[in-house]
Amino acid sequence: MMTSAIVTVAWGLGSVLWVELVRDFYHLLSHYWPPLYRLHVWHHRVFRPDLTAVSDEIYRQAHWYNDVPECLVMLAFSLLLWGVTHIWAPAEQWVVLAGTLYTLGFLFSAIARGSGLKWAHELTDYTHSPGAFLTPPSNWTVNRPYHWRHHFDNQKAYYCGTFTLVDKLMGTALSLKGKTIAVTGASGTLGRSLLHHLHNRGAKVIALTSKDQAMNLLVQEKNIPLKTITWQVGKESELVSELEQVDILILNHGINVHGERTAEAIALSYEVNTFSSWRLMELFFKTVRTNEEIARKEVWVNTSEAEVSPAVSPLYELSKRALGDLVTLRRLDAPCVVRKLILGPFKSNLNPIGVMSADWVAKQIVNLAVRDVRNIIVTINPFILVAFPMKEFFVSTYFKLFSRQTDA
Numbered sequence: 001m002m003t004s005a006i007v008t009v010a011w012g013l014g015s016v017l018w019v020e021l022v023r024d025f026y027h028l029l030s031h032y033w034p035p036l037y038r039l040h041v042w043h044h045r046v047f048r049p050d051l052t053a054v055s056d057e058i059y060r061q062a063h064w065y066n067d068v069p070e071c072l073v074m075l076a077f078s079l080l081l082w083g084v085t086h087i088w089a090p091a092e093q094w095v096v097l098a099g100t101l102y103t104l105g106f107l108f109s110a111i112a113r114g115s116g117l118k119w120a121h122e123l124t125d126y127t128h129s130p131g132a133f134l135t136p137p138s139n140w141t142v143n144r145p146y147h148w149r150h151h152f153d154n155q156k157a158y159y160c161g162t163f164t165l166v167d168k169l170m171g172t173a174l175s176l177k178g179k180t181i182a183v184t185g186a187s188g189t190l191g192r193s194l195l196h197h198l199h200n201r202g203a204k205v206i207a208l209t210s211k212d213q214a215m216n217l218l219v220q221e222k223n224i225p226l227k228t229i230t231w232q233v234g235k236e237s238e239l240v241s242e243l244e245q246v247d248i249l250i251l252n253h254g255i256n257v258h259g260e261r262t263a264e265a266i267a268l269s270y271e272v273n274t275f276s277s278w279r280l281m282e283l284f285f286k287t288v289r290t291n292e293e294i295a296r297k298e299v300w301v302n303t304s305e306a307e308v309s310p311a312v313s314p315l316y317e318l319s320k321r322a323l324g325d326l327v328t329l330r331r332l333d334a335p336c337v338v339r340k341l342i343l344g345p346f347k348s349n350l351n352p353i354g355v356m357s358a359d360w361v362a363k364q365i366v367n368l369a370v371r372d373v374r375n376i377i378v379t380i381n382p383f384i385l386v387a388f389p390m391k392e393f394f395v396s397t398y399f400k401l402f403s404r405q406t407d408a
C-alpha cells in the first residue's frame with residue numbers, strides 16, 4: 001500500500017516536472033529558431049529594467065504571442081504523456097493529469113493577463129513583479145533576480161522558468177559573457193589559468209597581483225595586455241573604487257609557509273590566507289546595493305580542500321579553514337552569490353608535486369560555475385566529494401542556529 005502511494009505521488013510530481021521541462025526547452029528553442037523568436041521577442045519587449053511594463057498594450061500582446069502559445073505546447077505534451085501512460089502504465093494514467101491541470105492553471109492566468117486583468121499580474125506572475133530584490137539569485141528554483149538576468153544580463157542564458165535544472169545541464173545557469181571579473185593571486189599558476197578560461201568565456205578580466213609588473217594573456221599565440229592592478233595585503237581598502245566596477249571577484253591569493261611554526265609564520269599565514277580575503281569580501285559586499293548588483297555580482301573564494309583534509313602544512317590548513325568558516329558564516333546573509341572553490345593539489349610554484357594541472361582545474365571551475373554550483377569541488381580524492389558537503393551543511397546549520405543577522 002505504502003509503496004503504491006509513493007509511486008502515485010512520484011508520477012504526479014513527475015508529470016509537473018515534465019511540463020516544466022517542456023516549457024524550458026520551448027523557451028530555449030524560441031531563442032534559436034527565428035519563427036518562434038518572432039513570437040517570443042514580445043516577452044522581451046514588455047519590461048523595463050525595473051520590471052515595470054513599457055505599455056499596457058505591449059504587455060497584453062506579449063501574453064497572446066508568447067505565454068499562451070507556450071502554455072498550449074505544454075498542454076499538448078502533458079496530454080502526450082497521458083497518452084503514453086494510457087498505453088504503457090494504465091494504472092497511473094489519471095494521476096499524470098496533474099501535469100495537465102497544472103498547465104491549465106498557467107494557461108488561464110496567461111489568458112487573464114492577456115485580457116488586461118490587473119489582479120492576474122500581481123497574483124500569477126511572480127518572477128516579473130517589480131520591487132527591491134531581497135535575496136540573491138536562488139540555486140534550484142527561479143526567483144526574481146534569477147529571471148531578471150535573462151532579460152537584462154544575457155538573453156542567451158537563464159532560460160528556466162520554475163526549476164533551474166535545464167540551465168544547470170546546459171551550462172546557462174550563469175553567464176560570464178561581458179562580466180568584469182577580477183582575480184587575486186593573478187600571477188600565480190591557477191590565477192593565470194583562471195584569467196585565460198574566463199577570457200575564453202567572454203569575460204573582461206582584471207589581474208590583481210602583488211607583483212609590480214603588467215600581465216599579458218597568451219591567446220592563440222597572441223599576447224593580449226591585461227588590465228593589471230598592483231595591490232598589497234593589508235591595503236585592501238585602496239581597491240574599493242575598483243571593486244565598484246567588478247561583477248565577479250575571485251579571491252585566489254594565498255601563501256604556504258609549509259613546515260614553519262614561528263610566531264611570524266602564524267601571523268603571516270592568517271594575515272594573507274584568512275584576513276586579507278575576508279576584508280576584500282566585506283569591502284565587495286558593500287558595493288552590492290541595487291537590484292542589478294544583487295543579480296549580477298558574485299564572490300568566489302578559493303578556500304581549498306584543506307578545509308576538510310590535510311595539506312601537509314599545518315599553518316596553511318589552519319588559516320584556510322578559518323577563511324572557509326568565515327565564508328560559511330558570512331554567506332548566511334551575503335547580499336550576492338558567494339561560491340567556494342574547494343580544490344585538490346594541482347601543480348604550481350607553491351606545490352611542485354601536485355597531480356592535476358592548473359589549466360585543467362581552472363577549466364573545471366568555470367564549467368561548474370556556469371552550472372551555478374555554489375561549492376565548486378575539483379579534486380581527485382573522492383573522500384572530499386562526500387566530506388566537504390557534509391561539513392559545510394553541519395557548520396552552516398550550526399552557525400545559523402547560534403548567530404544572528406543583527407544585534408536587534
Ligand SMILES: [Zn+2]
Pocket residue numbers: 043128147150151
Ligand atoms: Zn521573462
Ligand SMILES: [Zn+2]
Pocket residue numbers: 027031040043044150155
Ligand atoms: Zn527569452
